[in-house]
Amino acid sequence: MSEEKHHIVPYRVYVFVLLALLALTFASIGITSIELGEFTVAAALIFACVKTFLVLTYFMHLKYDKKYIVAMVIFVFAIFFAVIVITFLDYLYR
Amino acid sequence: MQKENVANVANYLTYKGKHKGLLGWVLSTDHKRIGLLYLYSIMTMFSVGVLLGLAMKFELLAPGKTIMEAQTYNATFTVHGVIMIFMVVIPGLPAVFGNFLLPIMIGAKDVAFPKLNLLSWWLYVAGVFLVLSAVIFGKGAPDTGWTFYAPYSFKTGTNLLPAIFGAFILGFSSILTGLNFLVTIHRMRCPGMKWSKLPLFVWTLYGTAWIQLLATPVVGITLVLVALERMFGVGVFDPALGGDPILYQHLFWIYSHPAVYIMILPAMGAISEIIPTFSQKMIFGYKAIIASTMAIAFVGYLVWGHHMFTAGMSGTAQYYFSLLTFIVAIPSAIKVFNWISTMYKGSINVQTPLYWAVSFIFVFLIGGLSGLVLGSLAANVHLHDTAFVVAHFHYIVFGGTGFAFFAAAHYWFPKIYGRMYDKGWANAGWLIFFIGFLALYTPMFYLGIMGMPRRYYDYLDDFHGGNILSTFGSWIMVTGLVIIIINLIRSARKGPAAEINPWRGKTLEWTVSSPPSLENFDEIPVIAEDDGPYNYK
Amino acid sequence: MYSPEVTQASNFVQGVDTAFLVILGISFFFLIGLTAVMIYFIYRYNRKRNPVATQIHGSTKLEIIWTVVPFILTMVMFYYGWLGWKPMAKPPKDAMEVTVYGRMWNFSFEYENGKRTDTLYLPKDKPVKLNLVALDVLHSLYIPAFRVKQDMVPNKENNFMWFVPQRVGTYELYCAEYCGLQHSYMYSYVKVMEDSVFQSFIADTTKVVAADIDSPIATGKRVMQNIGCFACHSLDGTKLVGPSFKGIWGAEHTVVTGNETRKVTVDEEYIKQSIFDPNADVVEGFMKGLMVSYQGQLSEDDIANIIEYLKTVQ
Amino acid sequence: MEQNAHGAHTHYDAEASKIGMWLFISTELLLFGGLFIVYSIYRYLNADAFHLAGEELNITIGAINTVLLLVSSMTIAMSTSTLQLKKKGATLGLLAVTIIIGLVFLVNKYFEWGTKFEHGIFPGSEHMLNEFSQGEILFFGLYFVMTGLHALHIIVGLIVILFAVVRIQKGTVHENRAALLENAGLYWHLVDLIWIFLFPLFYLIH
Numbered sequence A: 001m002s003e004e005k006h007h008i009v010p011y012r013v014y015v016f017v018l019l020a021l022l023a024l025t026f027a028s029i030g031i032t033s034i035e036l037g038e039f040t041v042a043a044a045l046i047f048a049c050v051k052t053f054l055v056l057t058y059f060m061h062l063k064y065d066k067k068y069i070v071a072m073v074i075f076v077f078a079i080f081f082a083v084i085v086i087t088f089l090d091y092l093y094r
Numbered sequence B: 001m002q003k004e005n006v007a008n009v010a011n012y013l014t015y016k017g018k019h020k021g022l023l024g025w026v027l028s029t030d031h032k033r034i035g036l037l038y039l040y041s042i043m044t045m046f047s048v049g050v051l052l053g054l055a056m057k058f059e060l061l062a063p064g065k066t067i068m069e070a071q072t073y074n075a076t077f078t079v080h081g082v083i084m085i086f087m088v089v090i091p092g093l094p095a096v097f098g099n100f101l102l103p104i105m106i107g108a109k110d111v112a113f114p115k116l117n118l119l120s121w122w123l124y125v126a127g128v129f130l131v132l133s134a135v136i137f138g139k140g141a142p143d144t145g146w147t148f149y150a151p152y153s154f155k156t157g158t159n160l161l162p163a164i165f166g167a168f169i170l171g172f173s174s175i176l177t178g179l180n181f182l183v184t185i186h187r188m189r190c191p192g193m194k195w196s197k198l199p200l201f202v203w204t205l206y207g208t209a210w211i212q213l214l215a216t217p218v219v220g221i222t223l224v225l226v227a228l229e230r231m232f233g234v235g236v237f238d239p240a241l242g243g244d245p246i247l248y249q250h251l252f253w254i255y256s257h258p259a260v261y262i263m264i265l266p267a268m269g270a271i272s273e274i275i276p277t278f279s280q281k282m283i284f285g286y287k288a289i290i291a292s293t294m295a296i297a298f299v300g301y302l303v304w305g306h307h308m309f310t311a312g313m314s315g316t317a318q319y320y321f322s323l324l325t326f327i328v329a330i331p332s333a334i335k336v337f338n339w340i341s342t343m344y345k346g347s348i349n350v351q352t353p354l355y356w357a358v359s360f361i362f363v364f365l366i367g368g369l370s371g372l373v374l375g376s377l378a379a380n381v382h383l384h385d386t387a388f389v390v391a392h393f394h395y396i397v398f399g400g401t402g403f404a405f406f407a408a409a410h411y412w413f414p415k416i417y418g419r420m421y422d423k424g425w426a427n428a429g430w431l432i433f434f435i436g437f438l439a440l441y442t443p444m445f446y447l448g449i450m451g452m453p454r455r456y457y458d459y460l461d462d463f464h465g466g467n468i469l470s471t472f473g474s475w476i477m478v479t480g481l482v483i484i485i486i487n488l489i490r491s492a493r494k495g496p497a498a499e500i501n502p503w504r505g506k507t508l509e510w511t512v513s514s515p516p517s518l519e520n521f522d523e524i525p526v527i528a529e530d531d532g533p534y535n536y537k
Numbered sequence C: 001m002y003s004p005e006v007t008q009a010s011n012f013v014q015g016v017d018t019a020f021l022v023i024l025g026i027s028f029f030f031l032i033g034l035t036a037v038m039i040y041f042i043y044r045y046n047r048k049r050n051p052v053a054t055q056i057h058g059s060t061k062l063e064i065i066w067t068v069v070p071f072i073l074t075m076v077m078f079y080y081g082w083l084g085w086k087p088m089a090k091p092p093k094d095a096m097e098v099t100v101y102g103r104m105w106n107f108s109f110e111y112e113n114g115k116r117t118d119t120l121y122l123p124k125d126k127p128v129k130l131n132l133v134a135l136d137v138l139h140s141l142y143i144p145a146f147r148v149k150q151d152m153v154p155n156k157e158n159n160f161m162w163f164v165p166q167r168v169g170t171y172e173l174y175c176a177e178y179c180g181l182q183h184s185y186m187y188s189y190v191k192v193m194e195d196s197v198f199q200s201f202i203a204d205t206t207k208v209v210a211a212d213i214d215s216p217i218a219t220g221k222r223v224m225q226n227i228g229c230f231a232c233h234s235l236d237g238t239k240l241v242g243p244s245f246k247g248i249w250g251a252e253h254t255v256v257t258g259n260e261t262r263k264v265t266v267d268e269e270y271i272k273q274s275i276f277d278p279n280a281d282v283v284e285g286f287m288k289g290l291m292v293s294y295q296g297q298l299s300e301d302d303i304a305n306i307i308e309y310l311k312t313v314q
Numbered sequence D: 001m002e003q004n005a006h007g008a009h010t011h012y013d014a015e016a017s018k019i020g021m022w023l024f025i026s027t028e029l030l031l032f033g034g035l036f037i038v039y040s041i042y043r044y045l046n047a048d049a050f051h052l053a054g055e056e057l058n059i060t061i062g063a064i065n066t067v068l069l070l071v072s073s074m075t076i077a078m079s080t081s082t083l084q085l086k087k088k089g090a091t092l093g094l095l096a097v098t099i100i101i102g103l104v105f106l107v108n109k110y111f112e113w114g115t116k117f118e119h120g121i122f123p124g125s126e127h128m129l130n131e132f133s134q135g136e137i138l139f140f141g142l143y144f145v146m147t148g149l150h151a152l153h154i155i156v157g158l159i160v161i162l163f164a165v166v167r168i169q170k171g172t173v174h175e176n177r178a179a180l181l182e183n184a185g186l187y188w189h190l191v192d193l194i195w196i197f198l199f200p201l202f203y204l205i206h
């Protein structure tokens, strides 16, 4: 089972990622508490996306995984995104 | 089932494991046994569905009440639709033939997660019982149509909840099968079995599995929302609480359109195996067929709105969905052209499976082309929710998937049971069935064009003629079906022993004994560089 | 059905039928062509005639051809479908407006002057815009001869359809969206008449109503017929979706109010409440939520007439 | 990828179970995806009502829960590293911390829902029907469904982790057979991912 010996992630990477995630959380609380009008949603979502990216790459080890797994994950998100956009084609232009 | 065996070693049918008798089947993790478990349970449900279909046709024989009340009729088409869609054609080919053949075709001993595979079957059974319990107990069988449209689905007093949870569990079973197949195809191919050497049936299972995985959860959650709405009055789709019924339709079709490709893709895969074998010829355009499979799986995910053209979507959405609906038809066309070209200059061996395959192409063409009519914005306004739609989907779901299922059954039968069926009866059954099919569903096209809405218990006198013809057709067809099934059941027990490779096929399942041994292969095969699934010389 | 002279019943027939026929033509071409080729191959390359197959891997040129040609054809199909559909979305400003109420299981039509009918009366050659109001669940207004259909969605704004009737005559009008028990009985008729006839019809019947005033019983019955009470309530004691009206007046009924069961005597107050707030007291053994309020659709006068009529149903 | 299975029945294939888990996660993502579609459409249709209703939620509790989940995600991620480094004790410790945090999260959620119920905010309540606009009813309907489903996932995640703990203790999950722990980790991160979106969508944006 030689393929089992994969990359061992050092602890400090996890700690840094956690710190970054916490910082992003507080930043998003901060930014949504000021009045940005329409952009509040966008801002909150952008922060959430960055956090998702961090969790996926580091906590979920995508960075160290085979490329086709990464491709699958991207594909799934892309499909979901497409579906949401298409649904909005209806509601935005009603 | 354990008399003279063809192979002298114990095969998967006679093998005795930890458990004896029936338990040895329902607790077996062998993919072949699970395949057969699915076959028997699906055929059982299929018979129930057929009887309900016949009952409906009987009711429609004449205007007014013929044999049942309106409430019964409404429950009948609902249960008929739910059974046929969720319990017969969606699991149909993947769970029966996919389970049986996928590991053998890629040179593996089993699927990646055999226990999960068994769990899928158990979930299937659980789902079936839940739905049936809704029919038998409580305040009457559900009467919403298989689409469960809001807000009627939370107004009706019938016993909807078990049906909804049943459908949810069936969905879960389907997801797990898909997951299992994906991992199997990724990880368990034998040495030398490159992606470019996978049999086309495996490719279609691969595409199907992705749809199962990514579309099914959407309908799952939608049904849960309907259930919560009924149980607790959570406002989600109820217009009285501000919900939007059209959003329900979006969510429902986000699954249920891709689901129609779950039904048809494996059917197309089976046809892509049968045509080359009986033409003794390499498949025409192997890569193009793979590309079209993946294109259908992918684009099919993005066109759901064509079921909602009259629901009141925005104009932009209408254009978009109509346009993409036409585009998703093109890969199907490519497949048809490639199949027919495969026959060109072949050496065609006309046998029962080929009859089924060729008639599949014919009815699939009619079903698909009528789909194009429905995809057109203007024509859809007139034809939506009429008998035309009913004709379209019976032609394609059951002309397509159903015919392919029987094609596959007659093609792989000798491998599965190690015996051969009576070809004369098989051909006769096919002919009667085919004629009955045309008589049953063709009049519905006409009725739809004349404007007869679907889900109609009663109709005006103008529609009488077409309905009579259609009802007669249903009787002819069932005659054919009975012949086919009796022939197969008899042959499975008493038929003459079959050769290892009766049709001279080239895919791996024709290299193992008939019926296959427990582990499929004594030694995992290795595919040579110049070998391939359709390598006829 | 699809011959142009007979069926120019509305301004949309042409567009819809053209789209249909274009696709049908292309379809028949492919269906017949491909089937013929297939059968020919089976005959010509039968094992007996052609014992050895010639191996052909494929042809990129052909693949491109049979991708591009269907693509072009489908775009043609799309174009005609779009062409026929586009005008349906844009009602002319000067259209006559009729409000259509759909409920389980009947339609009622309200004209600009407040008159109500259960059959749709229309003047010829004048654009009409139907404003669709669904009162309980989804329905769909479908007039096959006019090639129009539009779902009626509860609480949806701007839910309409429009067309120009072009031929005098009577046409069927169906509910095309499944809506429960009596879905297949939810149909009515469209009567298209010459403009002059229509005008006098619309004005005339107000007189009829006036003439009826002296007979509240008859008026009550007509109101109930027009608005469709009998889809759910019988007069002969048969239990339909709702309780029968037979002998209802003065009877003692068991109803469920909230969570408690109590007995009530059917009087004016109770009937009125049953019509305006049907779900407050639900008759035992029947479903809550099926009958929806007629508030705003029936006036106090109508109710009074209905009550008079109900007193006579024994 | 081309090294394939032999002896399918007893075979241990870490990569197969990993893909299996990822595929399962994809399914789960689309399960929640359906709800996110509903949410975004209704938010678009009832922007003001959602705005108002969002203010009823307590950002502090939400933020605390976010932090909790993030920390637990880190601890479980670390436990996969410690397992590789053959530090069984540390692995078990980290997992214990993860489980405890998960429980605390649930307790928080319990109190949060509890207060809502006390104020008469729950699906089908009279209070909501009478006092709230339709948009607000939708908001709270979704709030209960989505956070409820999420809590259900937390519970499942906890059970899976508990399972991993037992197996590690027994020694059947170890550095050469880490798949169960890694999959438990992946699942827990999924739960985290979903919360990452739930938090701003319900608590922050208003």
Ligand code: HEA
Binding pocket: B147, B260, B261, B263, B264, B306, B307, B308, B325, B326, B328, B329, B330, B332, B333, B336, B337, B364, B365, B367, B368, B369, B370, B371, B372, B374, B375, B376, B380, B383, B384, B385, B389, B392, B393, B396, B397, B400, B401, C026, C030, C034, C069, C070, C071, C073, C074
């Ligand atoms: C196996 C299932 C299956 C399949 C494969 C399809 C395939 C297609 N379907 Fe069908 N459909 C259903 C099952 C299926 N459908 C069901 C069950 C319903 C009803 C659901 C309900 O309401 O209860 C439905 C309803 C339905 C509607 C909604 C009707 C309505 O309610 O108003 C529409 C509208 O666009 C549609 C279109 C199509 C199209 C364009 C295809 C295409 O994929 C077809 C492609 C195939 C071909 C086109 C044939 C091959 C072509 C050639 C050989 C060459 C010539 C081609 C060209 C020139 C392009 N279908």
Ligand code: HEA
Binding pocket: B042, B043, B046, B049, B050, B051, B052, B053, B054, B056, B057, B060, B077, B078, B080, B081, B082, B084, B085, B088, B089, B091, B092, B093, B144, B145, B146, B147, B390, B394, B397, B398, B401, B402, B403, B405, B406, B453, B454, B455, B456, B457, B474, B477, B478, B481
């Ligand atoms: C696979 C799908 C399938 C199949 C096989 C059938 C089979 C039949 N169906 Fe139908 N039908 C549906 C799917 C199917 N149906 C759906 C989804 C609806 C819509 C429900 C709704 O509106 O909600 C519907 C609705 C429907 C109506 C319309 C109700 C209405 O709108 O008023 C009618 C009317 O007569 C009807 C009749 C029949 C008849 C007579 C048969 C049969 O009895 C004919 C006999 C069949 C055979 C002789 C063999 C076919 C063989 C196979 C399919 C292969 C077997 C495959 C495996 C075992 C995997 N069906």
Ligand code: CUA
Binding pocket: C102, C103, C104, C105, C138, C139, C140, C175, C176, C177, C178, C179, C180, C183, C184, C186
């Ligand atoms: Cu109203 Cu069907």
Ligand SMILES: [Cu+2]
Binding pocket: B256, B257, B260, B304, B306, B307
């Ligand atoms: Cu579709």
